[in-house]
Amino acid sequence: MALEERDPVTGRMTTGHEWNGIKELDTPVPKVVIFFLSLASLIAVIYWVLLPAWPLGTTYTKGILGVDQRATVKQRLEDAQAERSAWMQQIEQGDAESIRADPNLMRIVRESGRTLFGDNCAVCHGIEGTGGKGYPSLTDEAWLWGGDAESIAETLRVGINAAHDETRASQMLAFGKDELLTRSEIGDLVSYVRSLGKPGVDDRSSAEEIARGEEAFIENCASCHGDSAEGDIEQGAPNLTDNEWIYGGDRRTLHTTIYSGRQGQMPSWQGRLSDAERQILTLYILSLQEK
Structure with a gap:
């Protein structure tokens, strides 16, 4: 074992270890490092005492503050659901014109309606409602069954050439195939x-x-x-x-x-979407013409 000696350059003692002429100095850990390690350990102990921390089989230490993130999330979900129920009821029971005159409700309509439209209507009418070959645009004033709120809501409810008992029904004759015209x-x-x-x-x-x-x-x-x-x-x-x-x-x-001939089809959304959701879609479709 090598003997300890004092390094002539730094003045520090060596550990007695030497590798290929390089001697290891006995340098102490800086005090600032010890300070922050101690502080981190103290903070950890405080958190263990105050907040949920250690698992104990089927349970865990609860902490003296009684903080429970699962309960917090549950409460926030319940609050959000209560808030949603309130404006959903307003939209369901309100008439189209009064809702369209309410900026706050229309903001909700545009946000929720865009999601509903994207999930249920965009596959045919396009994400912006501009339609495509075989599918009408919902952004112009060329309506097959009427473009006012009541007509749009009824079309959404019963569909076109759909399975609904009250569906809107329309079919163009095949004048050539059925030899009605030369x-x-x-x-x-x-x-x-x-x-x-x-x-x-x-x-x-x-x-x-x-x-x-x-x-x-x-x-x-x-x-x-x-x-x-x-x-x-x-x-x-x-x-x-x-x-x-x-x-x-x-x-x-x-x-x-x-x-x-032609026979367009659109499904009935009664039973698939609630009354409030169809009302939101109706108002959202009307808003597409405002862009």
Whole structure:
């Protein structure tokens, strides 16, 4: 064993250990380290006494302050549920106009409605409600069954061509497939329907084709879409003059629509969503038009 000696440079004693000519100094732990270790230990003991700390089989030391995080979380959940129940009741029992005039309730509607819409409606209508081919946009004013709060709420309740006993029902005939119109007549009808939109939208059709198409329209389509082709919300028949198309307004798509017919579907949300949730969705859909 090497003998202790004093290091001539630092003046500290060595431990007597030497490795390849390097001698280990007997350097004490800095007092600041001892201080903070002692302080940390003291704080730990205080926490053990005040707060829940040590497991004891099936239980644990409770601490003299009686703090229980599980009880705290439970209480917060109960408080949140009570708060939710209060505004849910307000929304369920309130009329649409009074709710829309209340900024606080509408903030809740937008927050909760976005989640409800995303979970239940966005798969068809898109996350922003702008629709897509075969699915109507909910952000414009082109409504099949009406765009006021009462009409939207009823559509959500009973659905369209759904299994609900009171469902809204609408189906367009397959004029070509069922041989109600010839291919030539369908072509004339397409020309007429396209002429109803923006001026100059159809530069391939002659005046004679459009005239024949108008006659075919009056005989076969006006009973649903109206003599002016502006639609009928009582039957869910769309307006053909507003250039808002569910399936498309080009010649090929219109020909397919008239030839094969259309029958859109939307599920009934009664039973799947509560009255309050459907009210929130109704108000949220109305708010999409405000953006």
